[in-house]
Amino acid sequence: MDLGEIGRTLAERLRDWAGSGWSDAVLQLSMGTSGSVAAWTDQPDQHNGRALIDILHGAYPQDRPPAAYEVQLRADGTYRFATSADASTLAPVRFEFDPDFRCPQRPAPGMPRPAGIEPTSAPTDPAAVREVSALVEEFAERYTAITGHAPDWEPGRSEEEIAAAEARIQARLPEDLRALYRLIGWDSGETGLLGYYAHDSLDTVVENYHYSLPGAYRGAAFDPPPHSADVVFEAVPPSRIKRLSRNDWWLSFGGNHSDQWIAVDLDPAEGGRSGQVIEHGDEVARLLASSVTEMLADVVAALRAGRFTRHEGDPRLEIQAAFHDVPYENHVLLVRDVAKLDLAAEISTEDPEVVQSCHLSDGIDVDLATLEPLGGLRELGAHRMRTVVPNVAGLPLLESLTISAARVGLDALVGHPTLWDLTLHHLAHPVDLSPLATLPNLTRLAIDGLDIPAIDQLVQLKALRVLTLDATQLTRLLATGHRLPQLAALTITGRVLLAEAVGFLRQLRGADVHLEEFTGSLRPSD
Known part of the structure; x- marks a missing residue:
């Protein structure tokens, strides 16, 4: 065609x-x-x-x-x-000028390999093989006694096969994970050997590593675009796992059917240990165990104590291992109908070490200083408000702020050290952007639909890389002669025709932008 x-x-x-x-x-x-x-x-x-x-x-x-x-x-x-x-x-129209740009805590593939994990020709540590073998054998005996049949496991893999997989991912697996693969190539029956998780085949481990972004969970084949990449929240516990969206050296080796993946972490935070097992996916990464061996030991201990459930006809055992006992802690706090509440009292029962994101809605006059007890906030939204005073100096970790209100006083933001993402919607008054020039890390800004009398104030935002404007604002900015060459990405909202978008791109970057046009006519019977 x-x-x-x-x-x-x-x-x-x-x-x-x-x-x-x-x-x-x-x-x-x-x-x-x-x-x-x-x-x-x-x-x-x-x-x-x-x-x-x-x-x-x-x-x-x-x-x-x-x-x-x-x-x-x-x-x-x-x-x-x-x-x-x-x-x-x-x-909307989106231009990406710098494909290598990444929002904070979202590293590009190609991270340096930590020392000591390079592939070698050395066989699996015999001590690790003995320890893992003892745990696997006891699990198999107890599983068989409970179910009446042996676990459905694929045969173990040879040293050569493991080394070949390691060569493809350019990292040596932890010794206990190598030992597990020497014994069991794949827990295809999802028997419960790793609790609610099961380890994949080596072929799947390699395939997933190269299909997705390295260190991402299955299916995360692309980084989110700059205009929509979210704040990366602190892992649980923060001292053990690096606060990153992904890590080349998180090697996913299994998971469950709830889009939760397990990985060995070969690049831990300062308080962590190489080879620790983490769970990651769409939610905050969390630590499961200090090693694969510890996971296996927890499962066997649960079987010994009778902490399992078996459903008739199901080959899987639901084993309540210790690493499943960590309570789920919701890091997002939603407070609705703020106008009807005592906001200070509402948040007083929340754990400041847990809550990292808070969204308020439907208020009248709100001073964000009320949220200072939640000192761990990294993301904050105030939606459908009449007036917002963004006093966030007492939130030293805050990175992202979204405000939808009739009136906002931006002077309260002056000098905030960590805020890199700011979105302003529905302000019913002219907006002076000069206070934003004091934000040293303001990387992303969305101000489309607002009345910005001095639109050229955007030039003073030296850290700005990602911007959202409407077509009228952009036209006014270009009329001042400014092109914002430091931008990595630009979004233009509203109904913008393709010829207009091409015209904007030509003005912004002066490049040879191609546009093909054809005319025609449909017959009444077409």
Whole structure:
């Protein structure tokens, strides 16, 4: 399908979606790593009610390279079709100028390998083999006595097979994990040998390591884009695991069916131990055991004490090992209807060492100094407020602040040392950005939709790398002659046509930005 055919097909689908009663309609389609689709007409909410994504099914060949596509259609059937691979993300427009940029605590792959974990030709430590063998044998005996059959385990792997896997991930596995693989190649029956988790085959370990970002859980193949990467929260306990979104030297080797993965940590924090076992995934990373051996010992101890459940017909044992006893601690605090509450009393029962994120909603006049007892906060949001005084000097770890309010006094933010992410929404007054120039680490800022009289104050934000503006704000900024060359990424919100996006990109970077345009007309019977 050539570009002309794509344009006509998209125009036909847009007309189907738009229904009747409109004069002009627009369809925007972004195809790439972060795809998006949007459409609108000059009549609010005027369309035939069918889901846009359903109407577009099959209209675009999936084998084409990433690009943005746009159709502007008139009711008489004439249309203009445009496409660009340079301005490839619309609705909203996003430009990425520095693909190597990372938000804080989100390292790029290629982290230095810690000393002492390089692959070697040495066989597995015999002492580790003896210790792990004793635990595995006792587990197998007790499992067989309970279930009436031996555990369903894949045969162990040879030293050569383990060494080959290590060569592919460029790290030697801890001796006790090597010993486990010498004995059991894969706990395919999920017998309970590692409690609610089970270890994968070596082939799967290597595949996952290279499929995803190294040290990430299965499926995390890409870093979040700069505009949406969240704050990385402190691990549990913080002294043992580094506060990172991922680590090249967290080697995932198993998990459960709840998107929780276990890894041996070969690059621990100062108080940790190489080879410790951690659980990671979408939630905060947490320590399970100081070693694989300790996990096995906890499981066997639970079997000895009768702390297990067996369901008839299920080969798995639910073993209540000690490492499962760590209570779940919710690091996110949500406080709703703040106007009806005594906020200080509401937070007084919370553990400041646990809560790292707090979101308040539906208040009247709120001074964020009230939250100072939660000294471990790294993320804070105040939503649907009338007035917010962002006194956060007493929150020395705060990194991200989102405020949606009619009035905000930014002077209260002056000099905050760790705040790197600030989002402001719905302010009903002109905003002076000069206090933000005192924030040494302000890396990401979203101010679209606000009245910023001196938009060129953005130039004073020396640490700024990621910015969200609306098209009017950006037009005014460019009119001052400033291009913000330090930006790694820019988002432009609102309904921005592709030709406008290309124009912005040409002004911002002066590069040769390609835009192809075609015109056509649909017959009434099309």
